[in-house]
Each structure stands twice: as C-alpha cells, then as structure tokens.
Amino acid sequence: MSLIEILGAVLSALAVWLASRRSMICWPVSLAAAGLYCWVFLKARLYADAELQIAFSLYVIYGWQHWRRIKKTNGRIRVRHPTRRTLLNGLICGAAGSAVWAFILARFTNDPMPITDATLTAYSILAQCWDTMRYRETWLLWIVVDSAYVALFISRDLYPTAVLYAGFILLAVNGYRLWKPDPPAASPS
Template identity: 85%
Template sequence: MSLIEIFGAVLSALAVWLTSRRSMICWPVSLAAAGLYCWIFLKARVYADAGLQIAFSLYVIYGWQHWRQMEKSDGRICVRRPTSRTLVNGMLCGAAGSAVWAFVLARFTNDPNPLMDATLTAYSIVAQCWDTMRYRETWLLWIMVDSTYVGLFITRGLYPTAILYAGFVLLAANGYRLWKPESSSRPSSILPS
C-alpha cells in the first residue's frame, strides 16, 4: 500500500461520486485518477488495467466535451436510453475485446491472470462508453465489473484499491438510482444500425 495508491483511490471515488451526481467536475477529477492508476497498475503488473487507464483518459476527454454540449440550463446532464441493439452490441464488443486482449496478454506479458484482466478491461471500456453516452445501464455493468475487480485486486495485494472498488459497487448502485432517463428521451444508439 502506498500513499499514491491511497490518493488515487480517493480521487477515483470522488470522480465516481461526482459522475453519479452528473457534475461536470467529474471529468478533470477522473483524468487525474486515471493517470495515477496507470502508474499503480504498471507497478503491480496489471497491464491491461494500465492500458485501460489510458483508454479512460481518452474517454474522459471525449466525455467532457460531449457532456458540455448536452448540459441543460440547470447544469445537469440529460440521461439517455439505449436501444436493445446497442446493449447487445456493447456486450458482443466486450466479448470480442476480451478474447483479443487475453491473447495479447498471455502471449506477450507476464500477467498472472490474462483472461480475467482482459475481460474486466474490455467490459470497463464498454461501461465507460455507455457512461460517456449518458446511458443509465452503465451503472449495472459497472456493478458487475467492479464486484469482480475486488477479487482481482485482493490477489494482487492492492488492498486500498480493492476497498475502493467495493465502494465503487455502492456508488454504482446509487448512480443507477439517481440516473433516471427523461420521460421524453427516446432510445438511442452509439453504433450504426
């Protein structure tokens, strides 16, 4: 356990809490947390998650811009409804990403559990994409992913991070409760039909 890991955990928890509140400040806080965790995960040989932090940073930059364009006059962000097809496509993309990334990790790194690392990384990217698009379902996917991450981080000796991700599960449940789509919002898709 290091001071950097504790600070990264605090920033990450704050970022998720701010996201659940649909606050624009979530984006710079998320960017700082992703940078810290990239370094932490590299040191712990959780390579897919280190790469995931880079992907998160790109999504943060995109999401920040996207949310700013969708901000309502009261400063809140409108929650959208995805189509069933969008949800299925997201799950299929996660499965494909898991397979490819697991192969790369198993072949080219000393990752002790490449399949779990790859699967969690792929579905985290899907959840982050759904978050950027303001889909309420992002929180359900985060609950599943973060619950599994708790066990992974315990096996790697990243106890503050395991506690953080247990907290993420609670924050995601609260985010799901708070993110209610507008009654007039129609289902939308991020992938071409």
C-alpha cells in the same frame, strides 16, 4: 500500499460520486485519478488495467466535451436509454475484445491473470463508453465489473484499491438510482 494508490483511490471515488450526481467536475477529477492508477497498475504488472487508464483518459477528454454540449439548464446532463440492440452489440464487442486482449496478454506479457485482466478491461471500456453516451445501464455494468475487480485486487494485494472498488459498487447502485432518463419533451399544442 503506496501514497499514490491511496490518492488515486480517493480521487477515483470522488470522480464516481460526482458522475453519479451528473456533475461536470467529475471529468478533471477522473483524469487525475486515471494518471495515478496507470502507475499503480504498471507496478502491479496489471498491464491491461494500466492501458485501460490511458483509454479512460481519452474517454474522459471526450466525455468532458460531450457532456458540456448536452447539459440541461440546471447544469446536469441528460440521461439517455439505449435500444436492446445497442446493449447487445456492446456486450458482444466486450466479449470479442476480451478474447483478443487475453490472447495478447497471455502470449506477450507476464500478466499473472490474463483472461481476468482482459475481460475486466474490455467491459470497463464498454461501461465507460456507455457513461460517455449517458446510458443509465452503465451503472449496472459497473456493478458487475467492479464486483469482479474487488476479487482481482485482493489477489494482487492491492487492498486500498479493492476497498475503493467495493465502494464503487455502492456508488454505482446510487448512480443507477439517480440516473433516471428524462421524460420526453412535451410537444407544443
């Protein structure tokens, strides 16, 4: 356990809480947390998760700009509902990404859990993509992914991070509750 891990955990929890409230400030807080966790995961030899933090940083920059353009007059973002096909395509892409990334990790790194690391990374990227697109279903995917991450982090002795991800599960449940799609706009008569 390090001060960097603890600070990363606090900022990550704050970022998810802010996102569940549809607050724009979630993005700079997420960016700071991703930088700290990139370092933590490199030290723990969780290479896919370290690279995931770099991908998150890119999504944060994109999401920040994307949300800024689509906020409502009250400053909150509009929630969207994807089609079933969009959801299925995303899940299939996550599986494909998992397979490719697991092969790379198993062949070229000393990652102790390449399949788990790759699968959680691929589906985290998908969840972040859905978050950026403002899909309510992002929270359901985060519940599943974060549950698996708790076990992974306990196995790697990253206890503050395991506690953080257990908290993420609760925040994701709350995010799903709060992110109700906006009703369709009434057409003028």
